[in-house]
Amino acid sequence: MGDSRVAALIRETIAPSSKWYCDRPSCDGRPHPGWPHNHARVAQRPPAQFLDGLARVWLMMAGRGFGKTRAGAEWVAHEARSTPNSEWAVVAPTFDDVRGTCFEKESGLLKALDMDRSDDRYNKSSGLIRLNNGAVIVGYSAEAPRKGRGPNLFGMWLDEITQWPSSEMYDNLFPALRKGRAQTVVTTTPAPVPLLTQFTSRDDGSVVTTSGSTFDNAENLTPTAVDDLEKRWGGTRKEKQELYGLLLEDVPSALWSAAKIESTRGPSLTPPG
Numbered sequence: 069m070g071d072s073r074v075a076a077l078i079r080e081t082i083a084p085s086s087k088w089y090c091d092r093p094s095c096d097g098r099p100h101p102g103w104p105h106n107h108a109r110v111a112q113r114p115p116a117q118f119l120d121g122l123a124r125v126w127l128m129m130a131g132r133g134f135g136k137t138r139a140g141a142e143w144v145a146h147e148a149r150s151t152p153n154s155e156w157a158v159v160a161p162t163f164d165d166v167r168g169t170c171f172e173k174e175s176g177l178l179k180a181l182d183m184d185r186s187d188d189r190y191n192k193s194s195g196l197i198r199l200n201n202g203a204v205i206v207g208y209s210a211e212a213p214r215k216g217r218g219p220n221l222f223g224m225w226l227d228e229i230t231q232w233p234s235s236e237m238y239d240n241l242f243p244a245l246r247k248g249r250a251q252t253v254v255t256t257t258p259a260p261v262p263l264l265t266q267f268t269s270r271d272d273g274s275v276v277t278t279s280g281s282t283f284d285n286a287e288n289l290t291p292t293a294v295d296d297l298e299k300r301w302g303g304t305r306k307e308k309q310e311l312y313g314l315l316l317e318d319v320p321s322a323l324w325s326a327a328k329i330e331s332t333r334g335p336s337l338t339p340p341g
Contacts, residue, residue: 088142088180089113098287111284112139114253115276121249123276127267128255130280131313132297133289136255138175140225143253144205145180147223151248153202157224157241159210161231166195166207170227177205208237216240222248230259238263258315268315282311 097109117123160166195207210232301307308314
């Protein structure tokens with residue numbers, strides 16, 4: 069069950085206020101003895117298969133506001149702090165997304181690393197964070213796939229892959245993932261795009277998936293905002309996809325859905341012997 073890795077996650081901390089993974093097998097993330105602050109819910113912890121190294125990809129496919137960014141940031145922060153002189157990639161749809169969401173957002177990497185924007189270890193213009201142990205975290209935009217050639221990565225965090233212009237950045241970075249445990253965390257709201265399907269279609273155990281909805285994290289969201297989203301998207305595909313984190317593989321404008329095609333299939337014919 070990856071007990072040693074879980075123990076390492078629990079021990080890894082800069083200050084009591086930054087502890088993210090607690091020692092309770094089942095936890096809702098609320099404060100409790102030893103963790104007097106909000107911290108990871110069970111669904112925001114790396115699954116056992118991923119901790120054990122049996123799965124190389126942790127796919128967190130969930131609704132808006134679920135806590136995906138915090139989970140991805142905390143994983144990268146822990147791994148980089150635990151691995152001296154290592155290199156890590158963080159990829160988002162645009163470079164503004166890398167800086168504004170993955171790095172500088174309240175739930176982003178700077179927070180997880182107990183840094184702020186003025187820290188001289190953070191180069192905002194180049195999207196690079198240097199840790200005291202020699203580890204480097206580099207931000208990449210999916211819009212500039214050529215920059216994905218060259219690094220020697222220990223791991224990477226891919227954010228909102230359904231909003232990437234193409235899979236070219238992943239195609240370039242994947243061969244660079246060749247050091248240490250060589251694992252990937254993917255955090256995204258679902259949409260039927262080929263890059264996401266690359267992960268959801270695997271059945272060899274290399275991908276472990278965490279699913280969830282906006283409402284799983286409702287306590288940390290503004291109630292009026294959640295109500296407005298429900299009113300606006302209630303009963304629509306948007307509600308299922310953006311709030312409940314469900315992957316809807318049929319295209320709305322298609323004349324035939326997969327379910328409709330399947331329902332019209334006749335019995336299979338057995339070739340004459």
